[in-house]
Structure formats: C-alpha cells, structure tokens
Amino acid sequence: DAGVTQSPTHLIKTRGQQVTLRCSPKSGHDTVSWYQQALGQGPQFIFQYYEEEERQRGNFPDRFSGHQFPNYSSELNVNALLLGDSALYLCASSPLGGRNSPLHFGNGTRLTVT
Amino acid sequence: DAKTTQPPSMDCAEGRAANLPCNHSTISGNEYVYWYRQIHSQGPQYIIHGLKNNETNEMASLIITEDRKSSTLILPHATLRDTAVYYCIVWAAVNKLTFGGGTRVLVKP
Numbered sequence: 001d002a003g004v005t006q007s008p009t010h011l012i013k014t015r016g017q018q019v020t021l022r023c024s025p026k027s028g029h030d031t032v033s034w035y036q037q038a039l040g041q042g043p044q045f046i047f048q049y050y051e052e053e054e055r056q057r058g059n060f061p062d063r064f065s066g067h068q069f070p071n072y073s074s075e076l077n078v079n080a081l082l083l084g085d086s087a088l089y090l091c092a093s094s095p096l097g098g099r100n101s102p103l104h105f106g107n108g109t110r111l112t113v114t
Numbered sequence: 115d116a117k118t119t120q121p122p123s124m125d126c127a128e129g130r131a132a133n134l135p136c137n138h139s140t141i142s143g144n145e146y147v148y149w150y151r152q153i154h155s156q157g158p159q160y161i162i163h164g165l166k167n168n169e170t171n172e173m174a175s176l177i178i179t180e181d182r183k184s185s186t187l188i189l190p191h192a193t194l195r196d197t198a199v200y201y202c203i204v205w206a207a208v209n210k211l212t213f214g215g216g217t218r219v220l221v222k223p
Contacts (some may be wrong), residue, residue, distance in 0.1 A: 004157070007119070010136075033210070035211075041215070042201060042214055042215060043211070043213045044156065044213070045211065045212065046212050048210060055151055056210055058210075090157050090158070092158075092211075102148065102160040102163065103158075103160065103211060104160065105157030105158045105159070106154075106157050107156050107157045108157050
C-alpha cells in the first residue's frame with residue numbers, strides 16, 4: 001500500500017519563475033493538504049483540498065495556488081518565485097473524518113530558489 | 115487550536131526510556147493531543163494521539179494529565195533511529211495541523 005508520494009524530490013528554480021509540485025495521496029484518502037517547511041522550523045499550513053475545491057487556507061499569498069484532480073491527486077503552484085520560497089514542501093493526506101484521522105505525510109519536495 | 119510548549123532539545127541514552135513533555139494549558143474539551151516526529155530529510159510521521167485517556171501503540175505511550183493541561187510521550191526503549199524532532203500538537207480543526215518548534219531528541223549510544 002503506497003503512502004503519500006510527491007514529485008519531484010528536489011527542484012531548483014530562478015527568482016521570478018513559476019513551479020508546480022505534485023502529490024498523490026495515500027490509497028483510500030480523499031483530502032490533501034500542503035505545508036511549507038523553512039529550514040529549522042516546523043511545517044506551516046498552506047491550504048487543503050477536498051472534492052476538488054480549496055476548503056481551508058493558511059496565511060499565504062495568492063501566488064500560492066493549488067488544484068485537486070478527480071483521482072484525488074493534487075498540485076501546488078507557486079508563481080513569481082521569491083528567494084524566501086525556498087523550503088521543503090510537504091503534502092499530507094487523510095480521509096475526511098475530522099480530528100480522529102491522522103494526517104499521513106509524504107517526504108516532500110525540496111525547492112531551492114536562486 | 116491551542117498552543118503547545120515543548121523543551122527545544124533533550125538527550126537520551128540508547129536503550130533507556132525517553133520521556134518528552136508537552137504543556138497545553140489552553141486546550142479545550144474537543145481538542146486531541148497528537149504527536150508526530152520528523153527524522154532528518156523526511157516528512158512528519160504520525161506517532162500517537164489521545165483525548166483524555168492514556169494511549170499506547172507499538173511506537174510509544176501517551177500519558178495525559180487529568181486536567182489535560184499537559185502530556186508526556188514515552189518512547190520505552192529509545193534506539194538511535196529515534197533521533198528526530200518530536201512535535202506535540204493539539205488539534206480540533208479538520209486536517210489543519212499547527213506545528214510549533216518541537217523537541218529535538220538526540221539518542222546517544
């Protein structure tokens with residue numbers, strides 16, 4: 001049973017470019033969340049998708065957008081990259097069941113903006 | 115979601131129990147206590163969670179005080195592979211975790 005898979009594992013972009021990160025949730029999960037983790041800090045919630053719609057959003061600018069597909073996989077898009085967007089981007093999935101359903105995380109995409 | 119307070123770091127001897135404290139004095143009645151850990155270069159890994167009662171699974175035990183204002187994660191026999199950052203999170207909102215700084219645990223031989 002595959003867990004949460006993310007691609008690519010590493011990515012280098014230049015300031016001002018756009019990037020798309022991909023996530024496949026754990027089998028049986030229909031909700032996907034994205035987190036940003038800067039070096040030395042805990043992960044910060046970006047947004048959550050369920051039924052192909054953004055359901056919750058953290059304190060991130062509109063440059064961060066996402067999409068969920070009918071097969072529950074998801075993409076995170078970041079436009080006009082800034083140096084400060086360099087981070088580990090984590091995808092997490094869960095069945096929509098509330099607080100008693102632990103999130104399962106992928107190993108992330110390491111984005112470096114130069 | 116309520117905030118948590120954890121010591122920034124702690125060392126533990128291999129083979130001994132590791133007791134990781136967490137304060138969550140503003141926890142509300144419907145908030146669970148969750149523990150995750152993050153080994154270097156990996157995503158956070160779920161360990162255990164609880165509401166009121168103590169919980170145990172194959173990885174760890176969770177002891178929650180009667181007033182629910184604090185909890186302790188116990189790794190019964192720490193190994194070198196348990197070296198990681200451990201996050202204590204109180205959680206009520208569906209699918210949105212708020213991570214603090216966590217405790218950096220170093221297991222020493």
